[in-house]
Amino acid sequence: MTCGLKLAAARSGTLSNHTLRQRIPLNAVRRYSSHTTSTAPPTSPFAPRHFLSIADLTSTEFAALVRNASSHKRTIKSGSIPQNLLGSLTGQTVAMLFSKRSTRTRISTEGAVARLGGQPMFLGKDDIQLGVNESLYDSAVVISSMVSCIVARVGKHAEIADLAKHSSVPVINALCDSFHPLQAVADFQTIHETFTPKAHGLNSLGLEGLKIAWVGDANNVLFDMAIAATKMGVDIAVATPKGYEIPASMLEFIKKASDGVSKPGKIIQTNVPEEAVKGADILVTDTWISMGQEAESIKRLKDFEGFQITPELAKRGGANESWKFMHCLPRHPEEVSDEVFYSPRSLVFPEAENRLWAAISALEGFVVNKGKIE
Template structure:
């Protein structure tokens, strides 16, 4: 391994160097090949990963639990009722105790500050499995998938259509880090957070790439290599779902919109998809769609992260 990441937390892609990102991709590629060829790869034999879920998830739980098992380790699942985290025991004490039992922690929760605090007080690596602010493991998997399909990242254009949410934030960090142009098209009032955008613009300067935040989805997808979307109402926003359907109705990825992208565009979605809302069946089921490759690669990339930091 060319880059030593042992003991490092993975909270945000913005914290990773370009070398560390490509080291994750190289290890993921190797682990994927080993899995496909049936070669044993028990790099984490005897290691235990604690998995804390304040937000339920299909892909995050299964990919991490399967991943640690395939690496020869053991995954322990905790829902919000299993731990006293932030209730009768503060994060400081919980982090110290878990550090005595486990070799790594993956947490998927609402508050980004909880992940920062957990990492601050834990003496073992902490992986951000998702917060309301960021979704780094998803976007590292997305970039790895694009790299597989296009053999490069720098110089490509990604258009993200929809809510300026945690996925959009991590895409801004990720694309700017690897030198991809990114255009985010969101309705007024639903754009990504300014501090994330400003951070991405600063990072992009070093790579010579562009970061744009606009309101016009048709302008965004013009000549795009990759078109990415996500649900209009994320977990915890169910009460806003009806209002958001009205606000986002012109942000659907459909046949009219997609014809402005490159002919060989790649369609991506972090899933689960609300078919007929943010994307139509004809797009998500088309030959251009790589959503299930993207979902599979969560397993390989997260295994790489665990190997490198644990």
């Protein structure tokens, strides 16, 4: 997993699939920065704004997505629907291209589309495999001509980047091997709802000064969480075993994503969990064995010994007295003890619910409001 993310060169719609495969190698060479695809507002129906990473958002836009998610949650749970959302996707279809299994992402996305009056269309790996039976270019052009949005959960980041490159409708990343932006919105919504925010402007959530300790594997969930943290002035300390650190290119990408932020949060790395936990307000972990890493399970379980989040670790490391715990799920007992996971410190179930409100907020911003997030 690296930040040297690559896109295939532009393909002419007049070429056959066979010609495309021969003339344009899959590893063609333009370096991809998610941020460059999305900062400018769309200029035509064929130049939509995509949501592939938190790096695609300014600080003001990310804060707005989080605030809108919380606001819609309060309004809808009180029994009404915000006027601007009522029937906002009526008559529209959202294609959900999921090549990886999913529970929370599928339920939250389908629920979000339905609440806005739209029709979710789920296409799993047995229904469609991007770039297998036909070129990804052909799939992107055809599918986007029939729907209002594509929500994609894929393997390699290059797949969703290529899909977005050729789609005529917004593409929202529901997970790839490098990023998980909807999870980051839900995570910061949970933090924002839990910790009393300071006075702040539109480009902030008032969370400056908080510290997150990530203990475990450096993965896609961490990468977007770290981008969000630095944008919001929240420090994040990452503890991984040796050999599992954030790749240098991704670390550079994370830091660059906060360019222009007046007081970005700091990101530090260590191989000692106690060092990361010191002074932390929120302790976070995730699976040690991600999808596709099953063959490494025995080695990974051994390498991650001592990285389980427990009350003892928090005490040894000197976490803040009122520390909270987060996990994006599914959880395995080696990652966090029951004593923490099912305790009043745990935010995991509100965090999971907030996936629904994050999806509603993203659909509002990128589909209903055509990329204008405020």
